[in-house]
Amino acid sequence: xxxxxxxxxxxHEGHGTKYKYGMVIDLDxxxxxxxxxxxxxAENNISFRKDNSDKLLSNYWxxxxxxxxxxxxxxxxxxxxxxxxxxxxxHGHHHHTPCVSVCPAVATDYDxxxxxxxxxYTRCFGCRYCMAACPYHVRVFNWWDPKWPEGMEKYLSPxxxxxxxxxxxxxxxxxxxxxxxxxxAYAEERREIHExxxxxxxxxxxxxxxxxxGDLQNPEHEVHKLKDSPGAFRLLEKLGTNxxxxxxxxxxxxxxxxxxxxxxxxxxxxxP
Amino acid sequence: MPLAGFSAGLVVxxxxxxxxxxxxxxxxxxxxxxxxxxxxxxxxxxxxxxHYFREDGSFSGIPRLASCVECHEEAVGEHPEEAKLVAEYVxxxxxIPWLVYARQPDCxxxxxxxxxxxxxxxxxxxxxxxxDSDHTRPYQYNLITGYSRDIWGWNxxxxxxxxxxxxxxxxxxxxxxxSPARMKMDDCAICHEEKGTNDxxxxxxx
Numbered sequence: 001x002x003x004x005x006x007x008x009x010x011x012h013e014g015h016g017t018k019y020k021y022g023m024v025i026d027l028d029x030x031x032x033x034x035x036x037x038x039x040x041x042a043e044n045n046i047s048f049r050k051d052n053s054d055k056l057l058s059n060y061w062x063x064x065x066x067x068x069x070x071x072x073x074x075x076x077x078x079x080x081x082x083x084x085x086x087x088x089x090x091h092g093h094h095h096h097t098p099c100v101s102v103c104p105a106v107a108t109d110y111d112x113x114x115x116x117x118x119x120x121y122t123r124c125f126g127c128r129y130c131m132a133a134c135p136y137h138v139r140v141f142n143w144w145d146p147k148w149p150e151g152m153e154k155y156l157s158p159x160x161x162x163x164x165x166x167x168x169x170x171x172x173x174x175x176x177x178x179x180x181x182x183x184x185a186y187a188e189e190r191r192e193i194h195e196x197x198x199x200x201x202x203x204x205x206x207x208x209x210x211x212x213x214g215d216l217q218n219p220e221h222e223v224h225k226l227k228d229s230p231g232a233f234r235l236l237e238k239l240g241t242n243x244x245x246x247x248x249x250x251x252x253x254x255x256x257x258x259x260x261x262x263x264x265x266x267x268x269x270x271x272p
Numbered sequence: 273m274p275l276a277g278f279s280a281g282l283v284v285x286x287x288x289x290x291x292x293x294x295x296x297x298x299x300x301x302x303x304x305x306x307x308x309x310x311x312x313x314x315x316x317x318x319x320x321x322x323h324y325f326r327e328d329g330s331f332s333g334i335p336r337l338a339s340c341v342e343c344h345e346e347a348v349g350e351h352p353e354e355a356k357l358v359a360e361y362v363x364x365x366x367x368i369p370w371l372v373y374a375r376q377p378d379c380x381x382x383x384x385x386x387x388x389x390x391x392x393x394x395x396x397x398x399x400x401x402x403x404d405s406d407h408t409r410p411y412q413y414n415l416i417t418g419y420s421r422d423i424w425g426w427n428x429x430x431x432x433x434x435x436x437x438x439x440x441x442x443x444x445x446x447x448x449x450x451s452p453a454r455m456k457m458d459d460c461a462i463c464h465e466e467k468g469t470n471d472x473x474x475x476x477x478x
Contacts (some may be wrong), residue, residue, distance in 0.1 A: 249413065
């Protein structure tokens, strides 16, 4: 059985280039402006409500969290943590991605070629197991059918389908941009995609340049180097989710806060 | 006797399911202009004369009115359909509301470049020998979902067939295309599996 699985796996890898798209977010550069959230909502046709301030009911694919070192003035420091989907790879050949392994509808899968965790809205029936399984809270549920102020539906992106009430959605690393980049590559009769041809909306919107996106396995891509920089870590690494979003910070208290569940506080770099 | 009763019942059920029900389920519209592909292929050349790729690799699909105007600013012949085109669309500058047989649901992403340029598939494999047709066929759509019948397939028994199986030549020698191949997810998946291409969900979904 496992032999067969390995065969099947090889079969997948034998076609096209194998990518491993990921992100490195520099927390020292992030100012918490929220441009990434806005760009994400506009790019991905994310619906909003009249009062979007209720964070329990509003949907975001990219969300900026705020943590503080808890010290009184003048030593107070703030760190903002932008949080897209981590596109967990898991370990081994089974790609034990938490959300993928629990989905009873096969509405979400781990793409063997790109490492992107998909979400197929028309396949999802809204059981929300994936939301329970995701340790990063990146998945959101549509409690209402999307509605846009009159005329605004003309500004929707035709490359991203809108989601109906009752389904789960999440960040796709702007997969439609990869599709677009592929299209262009095919037209020029090549298969490989250049780094600048496929960038997520949040990456391009960040005025501080805090987000870097690319193929983690490709030595020519910026992220390949950045993910190994000192002070690089991933969220909840101990869980073995093997996420593809890395964070970088030079501040000791941020690293400490990020490592809080690992039990080795302050060690910083924790990926194997 | 029970067998005869069963058989009669079965025949009635099949009759209703295969012949009556589709009539109720699908509604029919005719294209705004009875377009002859054959005539235009003779004049313009291959499919990509009108259905071309843009520089960024995206596919142009059905031509806009501007492409028609290049030749039909005034009527060039005496065909009544051409007169209709000029009077109703070209003169008022109104886009022709073509009904797209192959329109997929919103959640589907399809790259013509991947299939035509990389996999080198001929247009006819999915669309049938539509270039040989003299008339547009009726556009049927599912009354419940609103999707074109071409997606689900015209064969109510669910058998997937090739486009060219359906083309018919009438007494005058004109070719009619009844239906191209089915375009359901299964049909895409079968080919992807055979060719061993990526079968991840995000390849064809958006």
